[in-house]
Amino acid sequence: MTPLPLLQNALTVGAILFALGLVGILTRRNLIVMFLSAELMLQGISVSLVAWSRFHGDWGGQILVIFVLTVAACEAALALVFVLQAFARTGRLDAAAWQSLRESSLSRVVDQELPSIDTLPQVWPTLSPAGVLPQADENEPLQREHV
């Protein structure tokens, strides 16, 4: 590809990844998914930097990406430590669990009631040894329904 279109393509991809990551951070309430979105933004940045580096023939972009990688690793480590601390305090990985910064006259933001998910998958029966009637134990879950 000629240099400029390649640059533009790559920059577009980087921009898209960055925008997606931004939306993810702003929207998702799960702390893990938020951090994943932050990493997505960093990926977009990395792509853009490398594209520029290739276009200009300069090593600087790729060097910077190496450092971005390093810092992202450190950041992820510390961030996850904090996520675990937050989970220990509140028992949930919810960004909306932390609302102490609000104005004292306002009330806590609470989720509306969500429709229940009744998509319990069927429990497939296992075969007992030959000749023996299966003893089904209702209380024991045979596999995790959701992750």
Added chain:
Amino acid sequence: MENISPSTLLMLVPLLPLAGAILTLLFGKALGSRAHLPAIAGIAGAALGSLVLLVGTSLEVGVAAGVHAEPVRPVEMITPLWQWATVENAYTPAADTQAAIPGTPLSATTHEARPFSITVALRLDPLTATMLAIITCVGLLVAIYSIGYMHHDPGYPRFFSLFALFVFSMTMLVAASNFLIVYVFWEAVGACSYLLIGFWFHKPEAARAAKKAFLVNRIGDFGLAVAVFLLWMSYGTLDFHDTLSANGTIVPGILGQTRLADAGGYQLSDAAGFAGGTIGTVICLLLLLAACGKSAQVPLHVWLPDAMEGPTPASALIHAATMVTAGVYLVTRCAPLFVAYPGALVMVSIVGATTAMIAALIATVQNDLKRVLAYSTISQLGYMFASLGTGTLLGFTAAIFHLLTHAFFKALLFLGAGSVMHSMGGVIDMRRFGGLRRVMPITAATFLCGACALAGVAPFAGFFSKDEILATLHSKAWPEAHGNHQQESPAAGHANTEMSRLMPTALISSAGTAPVGSPSGNAASVKDGLNSLNRPDVWRVLFLMSLVTAGLTAFYTFRAVFMTFTGPVCVPEEAGHSVHESPPVMTLPLVLLAAASVVSGWVLWSTDWLAHFLSATPSLTFAAVAQTAVAPVFHLNLAIQGTLAAAIGIVIAAIGHLGRRSDGPQMERFLGPFGTLFANQFWFDQLYSGLIIKPFMLLATLAAIIDRSVIDGLVECVARVPLAIGGLLRQLQSGMLQRYALAGVMGVLLMVLALAWQLRS
């Protein structure tokens, strides 16, 4: 002592009471029970000074006058004190206001711009000297009385400082030689009256009465203020006396010699679009309004009966002898102004006579002794106004004569009532006590002297002064019976023939004879309407009203005397065991005033000294007034009529209330529905309350509501705006971190968008 000049003495007369007031104010607490000393000393000094001035002025008049028939030369002495205000070129008389400088031909160049300058100047002329003597002497006696009366009052020093302050204000009022200074002290005496009526301000009735007095006086003061404005507009100066302008020309004062010498000096022309004489009539009517306010004439009389809430010595001095006579003084001083406009003059008499009658009728059914005396004061002031309104020299001098005698006997009566109240423990309802002549003989004797003087029993003082008033009214009512000094009944607004002889022809055409179809419609017809009242039959009605009032006066006075002092001894419980005659410090003034009531009338009338003395007042040397001078003659028929009326009144009172019947309400039952009318004071108070006070209260409530909800609401709205904005912005602080991040992102996007928009090309 002989080296003190009259000017210095004239300055000392007001200053000594002022010094007394200030000293009492400063050291009253320290002096304790001797707090009266500075005030008494000040007033005594002023009394001495005013007597010396009186003597001096009368000698001057004696030198100036010759035989009665000659016109008396005016006697005045002006003592300028200082220049209070000066505004250069404040007034340029219009080209055709010939009243501005009388006698000068019409020319624009003769009327140069004048400064507005107020000179605080004191004057001394017979009228002022008489008033000063009355004020200070009666004031001194009442002050001595107050030593005993107010002895146990915690506000003792305050009373005396107010008293002395009042004497200062009143003396300055009668000695001032400028309308504005008169206005200042007019207000000052009103303020002193307010402070003295509300002396016991913890009592709500006293506070209310003081407020009422002040507010009603305010209406009169409004009239005086507007009159001062109009006088300035018409005459270009406010001084009574003539002054010298900067370049040596004489600026004629309103009541100065230059203008008084010119018979047409008070005929104001059609300046500023007014019909001939309207503005002059309006000025006089406004001055009459002011006098009504201060002298408690109908319709502004409602404050005087309520003013009896104040201490009795205050009532005696202010509301009997001095302050209420300020109105009479003002009209006498402005005699030339009134005489030039017969319409206003006859209004003065009508107001006076009507007031006299109404007040006398109300007094017949009053049970409170001080109220009787209050209405009696209103009635006697009405007499004085009726006399002033006749416009003759006799009328003016008779009014001042009556003022003098009234000062003596009314102060006496009030002090006597105070003496009674003092020993009855504060009870003044006549139905609750009786037969006090056995308990308080001196008070009873002096009260009787005062009552006889008031009723007009010969040879007490009131007889002579009332006789002169009746004489002057009679002379207006039956002019042909009184010889050659009458004013003929003018037709349709025409000035009298003597005056027309004196005035130049040019002035006649412009001044008096406003034809019926004159272009300035309404105003001329009002003036003509007023002038048309100047007819003998109107005067006859007024004379008869005065005669009837004389009878009523005698009736209610002796009703009061009989109910209080005759009959079986009856003492209310509040008196306790201290029912006794008053101490000498209180009875001595009573005796002195009684002596004055007895002899002053006879002495002054028989020597004709007062009338002769007063006729040298510059205002009364005005041609139109001086022409009406008559030789003093004793009108026997009038004397008989007056005495008969008084006798009838006394007899009816005796029938109703003498002796054992002294507590009987026979007269009230006799009057029937009229009794209710009189007892409710002709419902004047209720009328004012409904017509004026309630709408004002409504307006005030409305204004308060607007102030609270609209104006304060607007201010609050301004305050609510930041609160509202804050309330809105507060919603942003939700504590939800992702929303904060979103806000940041959107902000960045906005900036970038703006940048991109700027750079689009």
Added chain:
Amino acid sequence: MNLALFSPGLLLAIAVTLTALSLWLLLPRGSESRPVWWLGWLLGAVALAGFVCAGKRLGGIGEEAVFLTVSLVTIVSGTATIVSRSPVYSAIWFALTLAGVAGVLLVLGAQFLGVATIVVYAGAILVMFLFVLMLAQPSGLASYDRVSSEPLLSAVAGAVLLGLLTLSIGRLSVGPATPEALALASVASDSPTAPAGAAAIDSLEENHVARLGGELFGRHLLAVEAAGVLLLVALIGSIAIVSRGEPDATDNRLALPPATATKQPQGVPR
């Protein structure tokens, strides 16, 4: 539909709108309905096509099959990362995104970085995320995974940002040659096979890793050392925070009762 009628700006605007709409439909909003899900993906695809067309109109976007495929994979899996209801699925999709990014980097000629992305990100960081998920996962689908915080505004913000970026990317053009570039071009013009500027493309690929290393430890040595210190600090910091946060486990282990100090048995042979 004749796309020639649409100006690039209009196409871009439509693409932005459709992006916002599709993201909003896809994000978890509490109601789960299959049609909405498919509609969201459809609109997203249309939006992507719109971006491509707009980009073609604005500038010239060339076609390269490999690059296109890899980019598509990256973008789709990136979208799936942020819209998945389950955090574990998000992590898996993220892994796929990383693979796609690595592919893009390889296409761009950054061989070391492509591999490093896989190794570091997918191998280490993602695994760390999965560990934390294992430790802190809720039972069942949590309510906070099923709702989003301000989905519409965020989708609009992201889409507008994307539109702006695309606009500015599309407006890129090669400016006048700088003196360095001219010098470089003049050097490169000695070799007969390279056109002007093409030398720049090849200059990074030759001996790539060695030269990258040389550049890194040459010009940026200090930064490398600082990065090393940073890693050390992060390591120590995370351990410190974690150990302070848990009160019981470590403290109890340390608090041994002194009386139970065991003695060496006598019969231990030497």
